[in-house]
Amino acid sequence: MNSVIQKANRIIIKVGSSLVTNDGRGLDHAAIARWAAQIAGLRALGKQVVLVSSGAIAEGMLRLGFERRPTDIHELQACAAVGQMGLAQIYETSFRAHGLGTAQVLLTHADLADRERYLNARSTLTTLLRFGVVPIINENDTVVTDEIKFGDNDTLGALVANLIEADALIILTDQHGLYSADPRKDPDAKLIQQGRAGDPALEAMAGGAGSDIGRGGMLTKILAAKRAAKSGAHTIIAWGRDSDVLARLAQGEAIGTELTAQTGHLTARKQWMADHLHTVGQVVLDAGAVQKLTLEGKSLLPIGVVDVKGEFGRGAVITCVGEDGRAVARGLSNYTSAEARRIMRKPSAEIEAILGFLEGPELVHRDNMVLL
Numbered sequence: 001m002n003s004v005i006q007k008a009n010r011i012i013i014k015v016g017s018s019l020v021t022n023d024g025r026g027l028d029h030a031a032i033a034r035w036a037a038q039i040a041g042l043r044a045l046g047k048q049v050v051l052v053s054s055g056a057i058a059e060g061m062l063r064l065g066f067e068r069r070p071t072d073i074h075e076l077q078a079c080a081a082v083g084q085m086g087l088a089q090i091y092e093t094s095f096r097a098h099g100l101g102t103a104q105v106l107l108t109h110a111d112l113a114d115r116e117r118y119l120n121a122r123s124t125l126t127t128l129l130r131f132g133v134v135p136i137i138n139e140n141d142t143v144v145t146d147e148i149k150f151g152d153n154d155t156l157g158a159l160v161a162n163l164i165e166a167d168a169l170i171i172l173t174d175q176h177g178l179y180s181a182d183p184r185k186d187p188d189a190k191l192i193q194q195g196r197a198g199d200p201a202l203e204a205m206a207g208g209a210g211s212d213i214g215r216g217g218m219l220t221k222i223l224a225a226k227r228a229a230k231s232g233a234h235t236i237i238a239w240g241r242d243s244d245v246l247a248r249l250a251q252g253e254a255i256g257t258e259l260t261a262q263t264g265h266l267t268a269r270k271q272w273m274a275d276h277l278h279t280v281g282q283v284v285l286d287a288g289a290v291q292k293l294t295l296e297g298k299s300l301l302p303i304g305v306v307d308v309k310g311e312f313g314r315g316a317v318i319t320c321v322g323e324d325g326r327a328v329a330r331g332l333s334n335y336t337s338a339e340a341r342r343i344m345r346k347p348s349a350e351i352e353a354i355l356g357f358l359e360g361p362e363l364v365h366r367d368n369m370v371l372l
């Protein structure tokens, strides 16, 4: 038994190019229909699911008549743009058959490195999930060059797990999981059923991609598990051609390789905030706001702020201090320091009239805050 997926509420599922495009022969309609059916099953169990799908370049190559993967970056980008249309179309049709809507989300590294775009991506994804839609994510290959690429969708899957604090990352691939060596090269390789995400011994077992279709190979999956674990997400690597793979995992069956995260969400988040020792800004809270945060677990509203110190942008990590100067919390600011100064001491209902827009009624949302 393995209860990781059974217990998970929010799950990221990543499907690799070889699976999606039937080893480069073209979109695998039957496989995609099976994943859609199984994801609908997960949704019926109350789970939120985000799909990270590769395959745009492989499908685009086919549609544009390339026999070999082009080396010219712009030709690759053109392939991705063409192939992505196919992905969007087949996912929309396949999920529609189960009464589920889909949304296309194309991300780049720069989107997640920038605090403001990071928060926007996070809010859009969580809003889509709240609407019951299945977000389908891929890298925005059209606008990225080598230095600013995620590089592979295993990494992208892990970053999305961090972004929305998923409980689990399922990486579906063309092998049954991580083997002690690349099974394409070593017939005696054994399946590793369980491990600790971040264990360097696993990295030594994992090799590169065994085919021209996939990019990352097993190593990027192991590194993705390590990254996902930073926000408390467990990773399962499993065989995507098993027609019931997701349903079996949801029933608690131990299949594939499970790489467990050693820290829970909260510890990971606290750790992340704790890493931001040098916060650029401070907001001073009145006694009522300190009480709301520390005793009632509420968000910080501008009305409880009496002073704003330092200059910071939207999405910056700021420290919340009491009037006695004691730090009580740290969190991501929804507004810049200049905006915060204009809305402090004001009820949230007035924010829009004062600033001309509303990012949210809170200065720091509870979900983006850690008490110190």
Ligand SMILES: Nc1ncnc2c1ncn2[C@@H]1O[C@H](COP(=O)(O)OP(=O)(O)O)[C@@H](O)[C@H]1O
Pocket: 015, 016, 017, 018, 019, 054, 172, 173, 174, 175, 177, 178, 179, 180, 181, 182, 183, 184, 205, 206, 207, 208, 209, 210, 211, 213, 214, 215, 216, 217, 218, 219
């Ligand atoms: N230790 C290992 N265990 C399993 N597969 C491995 C290992 N080392 C390398 N591989 C290779 O990684 C491939 C999967 O990665 P990749 O081709 O990038 O797939 P995907 O398109 O699903 O991301 C496998 O087909 C296999 O040849």
Ligand SMILES: N[C@@H](CCC(=O)OP(=O)(O)O)C(=O)O
Pocket: 015, 016, 017, 018, 053, 054, 055, 056, 057, 058, 080, 138, 139, 141, 151, 152, 153, 154, 213, 214, 215, 216, 217
């Ligand atoms: N954005 C690329 C994904 C490349 C990639 O990471 O592929 P894979 O190793 O098969 O997950 C595409 O859609 O073709």
